[in-house]
Amino acid sequence: MPDHRSYQDPFYGWTIPKAVSLCVQTLKECSSLPFPAIQKFIALSESQILNEQSSTTALDHLTKCTKKYDIAFEKLLIIYNGFVTILRLALKPPAAFLKPDIFKDDLRDLKFSEEIIEEFHNILFGSKRDQLYLTAQESDRPRLSLLKSFDWNLDVTLTTASLSRCVEPLLFFKFQTTGNRTLTFEVPIKKFNELRYNTALLLKEMEEIDGKQTLKLLET
Structure with a gap:
């Protein structure tokens, strides 16, 4: 059976975005960061896409993790930004274009752990799937100025x-x-x-x- 890349681009495109590559690299450097903290970062990324929280909430959590795990705030911010970027890129094409197995394969190629891959899979193909796509499409839609007076x-x-x-x-x-x-x-x-x-x-x-x-x- 032919590899899916022979007929479909990766969800992030043919060039890996810098925010994503830096995220993978920083995750390796921050090996002391436990998975529950990473899991929280991914959940905050989902809330960010859905506009369910302010950016201050995520920054507060990063600050707490900096003190708790003795990891530089800048590194945690790179990880969080990478997670948000992955979700935004995955939500750009119509929902029917992103297949679960192909999405997982793309994340494996990026060298993410199976635990992180599973978390992203549960978000993008879970109960909030339609809500995520609608919110992302609405926020990315070009907007023209409206008549005020x-x-x-x-x-x-x-x-x-x-x-x-x-x-x-x-x-x-x-x-x-x-x-x-x-x-x-x-x-x-x-x-x-x-x-x-x-x-x-x-x-x-x-x-x-x-x-x-x-x-x-x-x-x-």
């Missing part, structure tokens, strides 16, 4: 003795987005009316197309 004003300049002709009225628009960005522009009345007409025409054509598709579905 909208103002407009009509500027009309009347004919005076100093003007040879009447100036065309202008519409001034001002948008403020949730990213605290302010956008302003002006449009002549004539152009604004053209925009209104074309928008209404487009909406009408969309309704007609939607109606035709509905009839086709009913016919079938």
Whole structure:
């Protein structure tokens, strides 16, 4: 039977992320760190993905472990960061793309212990599987700024003795987005009316197309 790597990339890609390789290396250096502490790091990583805790909670636990096991805080932080990175990478593709056996093989290639592999397996394929994927996909989704406020004003300049002709009225628009960005522009009345007409025409054509598709579905 062919090895799965002949037709599927590892969940972390073809290049091992630096955060993951440093995590593996640091785990070897911190051999005195007992597995229950590592298990807690992995559980905190899951809570971090699910937004069930603040970053302060994880840092407090790392500080306690530093004092208890006499291990540098920086090393524990590298381990924790590596665990979070693994979960984020595993949750990037759709849930159906990540198979339990293949995931375990990928972690073995990274030289993680069987105990750690089993912990990650239980998280990614356990009762919170769907919740983890939905939360991760939502947090990684590109976001555009939303409209926070909208103002407009009509500027009309009347004919005076100093003007040879009447100036065309202008519409001034001002948008403020949730990213605290302010956008302003002006449009002549004539152009604004053209925009209104074309928008209404487009909406009408969309309704007609939607109606035709509905009839086709009913016919079938």
